[in-house]
Amino acid sequence: MEPLLRSEGLGLRYAPGGTAGTEALADVGLTVARGEFVSLLGSSGCGKSTLLRLIAGLLPPTAGGVHWSAPPGPGDIGFVFQEPTLMPWATVADNVRLPLDLAGVAKAEARERAAEQLARVGLVDVAAAFPRELSGGMRMRAALARALVTRPRVLLLDEPFAALDEITRFRLNDELLALWQETGVTALFVTHSVFEGVYLSTRIAVMSPRPGRIVAEMAVDLPRPRRPYLRTEAGFGVLCREASALLAAAMGDSAGGGGMP
Numbered sequence: 182m183e184p185l186l187r188s189e190g191l192g193l194r195y196a197p198g199g200t201a202g203t204e205a206l207a208d209v210g211l212t213v214a215r216g217e218f219v220s221l222l223g224s225s226g227c228g229k230s231t232l233l234r235l236i237a238g239l240l241p242p243t244a245g246g247v248h249w250s251a252p253p254g255p256g257d258i259g260f261v262f263q264e265p266t267l268m269p270w271a272t273v274a275d276n277v278r279l280p281l282d283l284a285g286v287a288k289a290e291a292r293e294r295a296a297e298q299l300a301r302v303g304l305v306d307v308a309a310a311f312p313r314e315l316s317g318g319m320r321m322r323a324a325l326a327r328a329l330v331t332r333p334r335v336l337l338l339d340e341p342f343a344a345l346d347e348i349t350r351f352r353l354n355d356e357l358l359a360l361w362q363e364t365g366v367t368a369l370f371v372t373h374s375v376f377e378g379v380y381l382s383t384r385i386a387v388m389s390p391r392p393g394r395i396v397a398e399m400a401v402d403l404p405r406p407r408r409p410y411l412r413t414e415a416g417f418g419v420l421c422r423e424a425s426a427l428l429a430a431a432m433g434d435s436a437g438g439g440g441m442p
């Protein structure tokens with residue numbers, strides 16, 4: 182597969198005010214191919230969000246770098262955070278349109294593209310509503326639409342569904358997969374959940390505790406489209422156990438993750 186981006190010797194030390202600081206990432210080597218859905222799995226504080234921020238160019242690395250097959254331009258990277266981070270004073274449609282307004286896209290085209298994304302995530306009926314009028318799941322759909330409105334090459338998702346109830350989370354898992362397949366965007370998804378990682382991904386990359394490194398990778402060769410009943414099938418359970426064991430080993434658990442997380 183054609184690589185989209187590759188990190189080599191990537192490191193980040195948070196060192197405010199010249200202090201020794203915290204080494205969040207060390208020697209991260211990760212290759213992501215075009216069209217993949219890669220989940221980053223790791224314990225709390227291992228540097229998953231930091232890695233996404235480095236890839237997005239929101240933080241400069243203190244070692245190594247991220248190499249792109251073609252340098253990303255404006256709008257090539259979409260970012261979805263754990264909180265939907267919508268502007269409370271703007272309508273849903275205006276929130277989704279914002280990246281296009283910032284990029285100087287003509288008003289009529291921006292409106293049309295925002296409407297197209299709102300239709301994709303099923304929010305046409307609430308386009309004129311304000312974020313406070315929406316459920317948590319709908320707010321996250323709006324955040325997904327806003328991230329996709331620039332037609333990015335890569336979508337970075339930092340635990341986007343962690344704050345949602347399980348039914349909404351499962352539904353959004355399916356909706357995200359449909360968006361991924363429809364748009365062909367490459368997805369890099371941070372999660373704590375082995376189950377979520379296996380359900381969504383083509384590949385899982387497991388990180389060590391801080392300073393985070395990629396210590397194991399696992400292909401997820403389950404048929405697509407993934408359907409909710411997959412979660413109860415034996416093959417799914419086998420891969421979850423495998424991912425769980427890799428995560429436990431990464432965390433230095435000599436028992437090797439006999440129990441599920």
Ligand SMILES: Nc1ncnc2c1ncn2[C@@H]1O[C@H](COP(=O)(O)OP(=O)(O)OP(=O)(O)O)[C@@H](O)[C@H]1O
Pocket residue numbers: 195203204205223224225226227228229230231232391
């Ligand atoms: N701005 C910052 N200044 C100093 N230290 C930071 C900063 N941001 C993160 N850290 C530290 O860097 C380490 C990695 O943080 P990061 O948020 O990337 O981890 P994470 O794996 O995403 O965590 P979680 O799963 O809990 O969200 C943590 O020890 C964190 O406390």
